[in-house]
Amino acid sequence: MEYHIWTIGCQMNLADSQRVAAGLERLGYRPTAQPERADIVILNTCVVRQQAEDKVLARIEQLRPLKERKPDLLLVVMGCLYRERDLPALQARYPWVDLFLPPSDATGLWLALSERGVFNEAEALMADAEQRHRGLPAPELVPTSERGQVVSAYLPIVLGCSHACTYCVIPYRRGPERSRPLEAILAEAQALVAQGVREITLLGQIVDRYGYDLPEFQGAAETPLVTLLRRLHELEGLARLRFLTSHPNWMRDDLLEAVATLPKVCEHFELPIQAGDDEVLARMRRGYTVADYRRLVARIRERLPGASIATDIIVGFPGETAEQFQHTYDLLAELRLDKAHIARYSPRPLTVATRTYPDDVDPEEKERRRLALDQLQTRILTERNAAYLGQTVEVLVEGYQAKRGRWYGRTRTERTVFFPAPAAANLLGRLVNTRITWTGPWSLIGELTE
DSSP states (O other): OEEEEEEOSOHHHHHHHHHHHHHHHHTTOEEOSOGGGOSEEEEEEOOSSHHHHHHHHHHHHHTHHHHHHOTTOEEEEEETTOOGGGHHHHHHHOTTOOEEEOTTOOHHHHHHHHHTTOOTTHHHHHHHHHHHHTTOOOSOOSOGGGTTTOOEEEEEOEESOOOOOTTOOHHHHHOSOEEOOHHHHHHHHHHHHHTTOOEEEEEOTTGGGTTTTSGGGTTOSSOHHHHHHHHHHTOTTOOEEEEEOOOGGGOOHHHHHHHHHOTTBOSEEEOOOBOSOHHHHHHHTOSOOHHHHHHHHHHHHHHOTTOEEEEEEEESOTTOOHHHHHHHHHHHHHHOOSEEEEEEOOOOTTOHHHHHSOOOSOHHHHHHHHHHHHHHHHHHHHHHHHTTTTOEEEEEEEEEETTTTEEEEEOTTSOEEEEEOOGGGOOTTOEEEEEEEEEOSSOEEEEEOO
């Protein structure tokens, strides 16, 4: 028995797919890269942008002939394409799909397998899924086939979002913000480490808001995420901790202090700006100004001079003029951040922006603006990474490229480093020191110093 999972979208989807794969392997399934061979095919979907949704719908259509040839195939679509009120329309449009499931909840899959009467453990998995849905830990987190190979894993700590930026569909697809109980997160982190994971990245749409909705943190002087980081830092066998995505309004000083003083917490921040113009930010309902963002970047760099900062930018938001885009361009050139994820605006159903503002920036102009920022950021990264030449950096080894005879991993500041060494060195999951001998905008090359 074999399964195939196709995943598109954010890190939360990757975490969800990994947990579904772990459950299926607990039932005796084996992974396959070929959907034609699979007994179960799962599409984990994203609709944050139109381009992603188009890929999802095309993939569902592509699987129709396979389902017709193999009627016993269990075809499952989960993730952000699902919305309960849209379920009848989805079922009518894609009758060859057996199950539509919401994000982060595979209960329906385990129920379907239990009803087929094939698996003794399907009911146990259903109970696990229900337990996790209520915020409690789930035991199966890394697929058996991947244990000993997965060095870094994602751990969701905040589900959904209540901020409701005008362009964002997440609140309509993943629901309102819900923090998971601290003890449940600690238990899952411990399970991940026991299953071979060395680095954990905590996930939330606004990860810094973790815990504010939990009774256990009411009235606490310390930022709840700081408390969680301190507890996770104590886990034996865990080498590194990261967290994403942050919101500028919730990056407090004690969180910066925690990153500065807890050795396992990496000095890297995912901090979206989205636009470099105050009028555009106000229409996006982001809740801060360009000056606020500048001050935050300065605070981070003052307390953590070597920290890296990544950002997200949307170009072509409704009403964005050429002058307003230039403000964004100038801000990126000024701040010289370490990474920029740049996307063209696309209207999303139900969002305030779609209901309120006309999508009035020409598609060709959106692409021109995206390319301009992309070229600027490439120059910035080329220059910033050049500073690493000759430096020795710590790398957590994540894999081996057999064709090139080299290992690879990431620095604490999220740079990818390749370095030659024999496969027999068995460096997977180790922290090694590497002297950088070549730099480029997207990666570094080094040599072991030990």
